[in-house]
Amino acid sequence: MAFDKLIELVQAGDGELVAAEVQKQLDAGSPAPAILNDGLIAAMDIVGEKMESEEMFIPEVLRSAKAMERGLAVMKDELALDDVQASGKVVIGTVKGDLHDIGKNLVSMLLSSAGFEVIDAGINVAPDAFVAKVEETGANFLAMSALLTTTMPMMKQTIAELEKRGLRDRVKVIIGGAPVNQGYADELGADGYASDAGAAIKLAKSLRA
Numbered sequence: 754m755a756f757d758k759l760i761e762l763v764q765a766g767d768g769e770l771v772a773a774e775v776q777k778q779l780d781a782g783s784p785a786p787a788i789l790n791d792g793l794i795a796a797m798d799i800v801g802e803k804m805e806s807e808e809m810f811i812p813e814v815l816r817s818a819k820a821m822e823r824g825l826a827v828m829k830d831e832l833a834l835d836d837v838q839a840s841g842k843v844v845i846g847t848v849k850g851d852l853h854d855i856g857k858n859l860v861s862m863l864l865s866s867a868g869f870e871v872i873d874a875g876i877n878v879a880p881d882a883f884v885a886k887v888e889e890t891g892a893n894f895l896a897m898s899a900l901l902t903t904t905m906p907m908m909k910q911t912i913a914e915l916e917k918r919g920l921r922d923r924v925k926v927i928i929g930g931a932p933v934n935q936g937y938a939d940e941l942g943a944d945g946y947a948s949d950a951g952a953a954i955k956l957a958k959s960l961r962a
């Protein structure tokens with residue numbers, strides 16, 4: 754497989770070699786979305802399995818995560834979907850109790866390249882902090898990421914907080930993260946769910962009108 758070496762390097766957590774391998778793949782004509790999905794994300798899936806089976810531990814997983822981000826940085830321009838200006842202001846963050854930010858950063862990066870103004874609220878963002886950011890910036894989108902089944906309910910609490918502050922009608926709420934799905938989005942009354950960063954951009958554009 755073309756990305757075997759890249760997958761190995763991400764697991765080994767060597768950011769410099771990952772960045773060089775991504776560049777090599779781009780130079781050889783591999784499309785950036787394939788390098789992302791079949792290389793970097795495929796590697797993180799393996800890392801997740803090894804984490805679960807205790808073949809890898811937190812410090813190693815973190816090194817892999819950082820290495821993946823180095824690889825992503827190399828492809829930033831290639832991943833830009835198009836240069837059409839999309840008028841939209843998005844507050845994005847990972848919900849309270851959750852420190853996973855790679856997916857959130859990827860969505861954020863692609864939203865910016867698609868012309869959205871992105872305000873990154875960071876990780877471990879409490880419902881009132883999300884809502885304060887929306888209020889302060891006048892954003893018309895709120896994008897929440899959760900990677901843990903235990904932190905998903907924070908999305909519900911954040912939507913409730915938006916309602917309490919009378920802001921729910923002004924913002925489109927979109928959600929994502931590995932344990933989240935369309936059914937959960939429907940249950941919460943979110944405006945949309947997307948399974949990956951590319952779909953997230955399409956979703957945001959479709960809701961913008």
Ligand code: B12
Binds near residue numbers: 805852903949
């Ligand atoms: C890297 C990682 C970590 C790193 C995070 C580093 C970082 N800076 O993010 C560290 C080591 C810190 C970590 C810690 C923990 N982790 Co962790 N981690 C992972 C791992 C291996 C990869 C996640 C990742 O980055 N994937 C790559 C990105 C690109 O994918 P993604 O996040 O899914 O994002 C995509 C989509 O979901 C979507 N998306 C994401 N966000 C959004 C938002 C919107 C609005 C939209 C539309 C779309 C969208 O688009 C993204 C791009 O395509 C996963 C396993 C896995 N395969 O998911 C486990 C995993 C998520 N972790 C897990 C666990 C259990 C933990 C810990 C509790 C471990 C522990 N015992 O301490 C802690 C919790 C810490 C905390 N409080 O958050 C479990 C969760 C189980 C569960 N169902 O709840 C997993 C699934 C591993 C496993 N199989 O057991 N982890």
